[in-house]
Amino acid sequence: MERVTLGSLAARLGLSKFAVSRALSGKSGVSADTRRRVQELAAELGYARQPAPKELRTLGLIFHDTDLINSELHVLIQSGVQAEAQRRGYQVRMRWTHLAEEVEAFVRTCSGAIMVGPHERHTYDRVYALDVPIVRTGWLDPLEQADFVGGSDHEAGSAVARYLVELGHTAIAFVQGTPGYRGRMERYYGVREVLEQLPQVSFRQMTFEKEVRFTEHLRAIEAEGFRPTAFFCAHDGLAVTVISELLRLGYRIPEDISVIGFGDYSAATQISPQLTTVKGHGQQIGAGCVRLLDDRINERMARDIPVRLLIASRIVNRASCGRARRVAT
Template sequence: MGERLKKITLQEIADQLAISKFAVSRALAGKDGVSEETRTRVTAKALELGYLRAVDVAATRPAIHIIFNDHDPVNSELWMQMQNGIQREAAESGYQVQIHWTAEATSVENIARVSAGVVLVGQHDTATLQVLKAAGKPVVRLGWVLPLEEVDQVTGADHEAGNAIGQYLLERGHRRIGFVHGSRVLRGRMERLFGLREALINQDGASVIEIQFGGDGFAGAFLDLKIEGDMPTALFCAHDALGVHVVSELHRMGLRVPEDISVVGYGDFAAATQISPPLTTVRLPGGDMGIAAFRLLLDRMHGTRYRLPPQRVMLVPKLVERASVKTLTD
């Protein structure tokens, strides 16, 4: 394979992928006896670790690299939808796709060196962003970016969705609406809160109660509201996993959903239909977001027209009405 960039062994690659050294060797040599999926994983890890150089893979199809920072159980279903969208679109355009889970700047540098373009999914630190900028390769981010960050971005219309949920609940007679979340760090969730507030700001007698919980969990924060007599009639949860947890906790406290209190989620993931009652929520077009990210990346790689400044592409979610919201009567 020629001179290596780092003293990485086949065994180290095998250990990281939890497969045999024999499988790694055959995959890199292009021999049979390993699945195409294993061959792709081995090649991606070898590139990430610096075992392969650009000249080692020059004869293969150009590759798009998707880099995840860390495993996130809350967003795993959305991220898989995005990945599938990118892979479908890339296959039709003659590109292969390689997947990486890393926050190491050195690994990102190795990936960028051989990549035709990079899609960053989720949060990434400044070291990763600086490495990619220095590499000069096209980058699209799936997820929130820093203010005025000079990079293309594809995301859902979080603010607009929050506003839509506010209007939906107002139309059903709700005037005291709680927004349930655990952290103010994530921009998308805060945008949902801001949109919700915007919907209620000119409605007489309407208010948003921010229910931000810490170590005591949702139940502790909610019981504090109950003691203070500051009870909402509906709860908008920052994501579906939290919505499922909230419904479970409300049931445990003896409250019925939606008879005693209504609950709305965000995302429309599988769990939203696996509880009773099924959750009213907002469906994020994860697969389409992946497609949009690839198309934007493709345009950056091959566009011959005047190059526009970095773009913010927002795809519109869809309200999915199920059985967790009650219409109040006067």
């Protein structure tokens, strides 16, 4: 006869193992009707509840499998999740998918789950219905009732703006590529928030289309009379391209033009001059997700109060930024 487990009870009832465990242990978080259904089926099938089963100490880590741009960040998040989970006595299982049915099936097997990347709305809706604690690193809708751990993108953008102004730059461009990435837009909003209060500073957003070389974009804005002395690039990969193109055109960095990136990934120290950038703490984001899930699983926090945990970035000074040497005309 097949052994009756939390998983088989959950499958029979269409519930999560998390909900079944709470119903059998008498904990809050399930309705009276759900508790009754679980207890009746458990008695009927002869289920013997085991103390602290190992399968209930499993955290799921789900990466959106088409989000390749942030792959280095995801490796750091994974490292942070695994280290903190081990410290707290959890196993970690991982899955790379964007399919809602696969995400739902995977989360059903976990005590809690971390969702990384731009999953679709209907995927989140299916997962939330399972009543399993979920923490996200992808951006939320305004006041969305969900837990989130991430970086301080808006704040970082404002810090970069102040940093460049303190270096004497009065013509600053924000360069970004593929549109639709919320973090990059938050960095842009942070820069704009500061520079719009400074009438002596000219500011321009440049959208870097991969089909058109950066040189063509630069020539276009220079023809309009805007000659930036500093470029803030939405991510390090884009900053490497900008530096390469500027050097090819004969500009000296940072004597003529300063460039600052975002992320502090491996490419930042593999070019010359090495890249001044904003360091994002991917490992700490991963660890923060585990800490928040652990609090949820152990009911240390009110269920009806979502939490936002931001890990503050910092500017890493290297050789690609310096004081402004010329005034734009």
